[in-house]
Amino acid sequence: MSGTREIYTRTMAATDVITVAGTEGISTLSILCKTDNTGAAGITILGGGRIGGVPANAITLLADESLTVTAASGMDIASLTITAGASSTGIVTGG
Secondary structure, eight states, X not given: OOOOOOOEEEEEOTTOEEEEOSOSOOOEEEEEEEEETTTTOOXXXXXXXXXXXXXXXXXXXXXXXXXXXXXSTTOOOOOEEEEEOTTEEEEEEEO
8 A cells, every 4th residue: 555644743731632533534643641740630532432332431641651542444533532631741643
């Protein structure tokens, strides 16, 4: 398979929000929480999917934790919200 894909890179400051809506052509995102307000906040990730009718719930990364989200082969991420908590910072990369 040939072709090119733009790579997304972003640092997140406290209270920043990144929303993936399925139209960006993003198939993989990696999220790293750099700082978490001494464990009080972190980076929250919420997907929009359902399994067996049960909706997703938010997960929170604390300092030095990371997560990579990858859609099935040939597909893009349809719905994902990444939120930096108060006094928290992070790095997001993907394509």
